[in-house]
Amino acid sequence: MAKVLKLNKGAEQCLLELLRFLLERGKVKGVFTFSKVGESGGVAYSLITDPAALEAALPLFPLMPVDAAKVLSRLTLVEPAAEPIAAVVRPCELRALTELIKRSQGSLDNLLLISSTCGGVYPLETGVNGNIGEKLPGYWEAVKKGEIAADIRPACAACEHFVPYNADITLALIGNKDLDKQCLIQLNTDKAEQFTDGLAGELSQGEAKSEVVDSLRAKRQARKQELLDEFGVEDSDIQKVFEKCIVCRNCNKVCPVCYCKVCFFDSGGDEHDQRYYETEMGKKGYAPVLPAPTFYQLVRLFHVSISCIGCGLCGDVCPVNIPLWAVALKTGGAVQNAFDYLPGRDLDEGLPVTTFKPEEFAATVD
Amino acid sequence: MGEGFTPRIVGFLCNWCSYAGADLAGAAKLEIPASLSVIRVMCSGRVDPVLVATALLQGADGVLIAGCHPGDCHYREGNYYARRRFALLKKTLETLGLDTERLMLAWVSASEGQRFGEVANQFAGQIMELGPNPMKTKISL
Structure with a gap:
């Protein structure tokens, strides 16, 4: 059981508040997350140091133009980050980062890893077509119910490792029916507790795992088999x-x-x-x-x-x-x-x- | 399996054991299949799956990797890594529907000339039975 912090805000707002808190209190030097690029709907990973710049951040945007592991590995390749950085990454990106670090391609020191139970991402094509906006309501609806969102990347629909393994902080998104109103931040490590010390919220005990998570895992396993058959x-x-x-x-x-x-x-x-x-x-x-x-x-x-x-x-x-x-x-x-x-x-x-x-x-x- | 099929087998032999074993087999005038082309490597652990894939896709009918017996590696543990790499190689080819019967990993020490002859002949026989590597005739690699 880990400590869980409950905030009465929508998931994305809640995450932004956490990031703003970390920056404003000087607990981290920078925040590594998705930001809007231009007006065409593009997103890219960026390092944000100014709390005001968090306005443009979209930490839970369901698109993966590049794997965060690759970027974080470059940022920590020669030596660990000099000052603490909070990184918002998907569970698979975190796994990739772990694999890279096993190969001496980066370091976890001074990184506060924030992840979430993941609903998957859309294919890049959907992102560049500019119609991803229409799909978002359906996507979040599926996340709430613990279903496979329509039109997501087939690899995501077949992914059973959507609960992060080594995250310091896990946002419980899957199966949270009140995703628009409240958000559960699970603090997995002592490091997470230290960093979030002082953040206003209701503290309790809990686990990101739930029946909804298990049932989604089963659905995705079944989908994996279907897709492998389909693609021959x-x-x-x-x-x-x-x-x-x-x-x-x-x-x-x-x-x-x-x-x-x-x-x-x-x-x-x-x-x-x-x-x-x-x-x-x-x-x-x-x-x-x-x-x-x-x-x-x-x-x-x-x-x-x-x-x-x-x-x-x-x-x-x-x-x-x-x-x-x-x-x-x-x-x-x-x-x-x-x-x-x-x-x-x-x-x-x-x-x-x-x-x-x-x-x-x-x-x-x- | 066509008439007059002469297989071509690539053998990656460890410098410290199997290569010397092959030498001993030669010195003892044991019959070694002529189809075996030997490449001496400093350790069986050096045999990258890429080398094996290169040989197979360019038309080798079989690939033999031979190294020291477990515990006898000149570099203490190279052959253990070789075994893992070989397992990875086999598994990858298997899932892609490729023949893994054309691959062999064997332990032969420097004093086992007799054994080297047996291993080489047995593998050559196995390849003879399998016939030519179908990848040889496929144009797009």
């Missing part, structure tokens, strides 16, 4: 799945756990000299010329499947609409199960590829 990746033919790939590498650029500074595909490691192609043509009657989509996708899966947190950005940015999120869910799920590993659950849980047990996988060795 259950009995996949690799050639068929990836034949449309144009190796634009969007999926590689947006993936939060794909972190190498110099990617294998930038290193020239996959390139051949002219003579290679001539020899191949002579031998086979054809020579596969780069880019090689199947090879690219395979290598990507080798690298990220163990840490894939299923955010679905890869599928979202694919210009030829390959259901990459479904491939990632299936392969990632299978690989993670094989190692009994859930990415982003626990910072102290070692990466499967950098740890081992002397007695294991006997069957894989001949």
Whole structure:
């Protein structure tokens, strides 16, 4: 059981009040959250230090133009944040950040992690079409009832890890029927209690988990199966799945756990000299010329499947609409199960590829 | 499986054990399949799944990885990582509907020339039965 602070305000207002409180009292130097960009409805992560600038903040806006983990990793890569920063992130972004930190790509020191039970986000297309505004009332209605909101990103509709794992503060959104009037802030850590000390609200004990949360998890698990069946990746033919790939590498650029500074595909490691192609043509009657989509996708899966947190950005940015999120869910799920590993659950849980047990996988060795 | 099929097998052999084991097999004049092309690596843990994928997609019919027995690694634990990487590789290929029978991980020490011969011949036989790698004939990689 954790301490729960009840504020009689709508969820977004309540979160803004918390952030304003943290800034005004000097408890944090900056706030990392979504802000409005221009008038076209775009949002982007920004660091806000002036409480007045919180006017433009939209901390719960259901869109993910970039994964916060990637940004936070850049902000804390060389050394931990010099002064405390409150970061508002989604549960999957938090998991991705945990995975990056396991790979020494950032630091949690001086970060106050604020997350929420997550209703999912809309595909980027919905965001750029400018009609996301019409969908918002329905979205919040679904969150209140603990249902899967219509038209959200398929990866979100299939996500069962929507309760954050390592957040200092969790906003209980799912299943809160009075979301417009009151808000529950769950303080998971001592750090959270220290930071929120002095914030006016009704204190009690509670847990973000509830029957509504469990039933939503069951609904999403069922949806996951449906979607995997629908996209035909259950009995996949690799050639068929990836034949449309144009190796634009969007999926590689947006993936939060794909972190190498110099990617294998930038290193020239996959390139051949002219003579290679001539020899191949002579031998086979054809020579596969780069880019090689199947090879690219395979290598990507080798690298990220163990840490894939299923955010679905890869599928979202694919210009030829390959259901990459479904491939990632299936392969990632299978690989993670094989190692009994859930990415982003626990910072102290070692990466499967950098740890081992002397007695294991006997069957894989001949 | 066509007539006159000569498989091409890529073998990643650990410098400290299996490579020496293969050498010993040669010195003892044991029969080693000619289809095996050996690449010496400093540790079986160095074999990145990417190398295996490269070999398979460019037309190798089989890939053999051989390293030191558990507990005998020259770098103390490289072969344990190799085993995990191999499990990851196999699982990934499996979920994508690719053949994992074309892959083999085996432990062969420097003194096991006999065993190296057996492992290589058994794997070559297995590949002979499987026939040519279908990915060889697929144009789009």
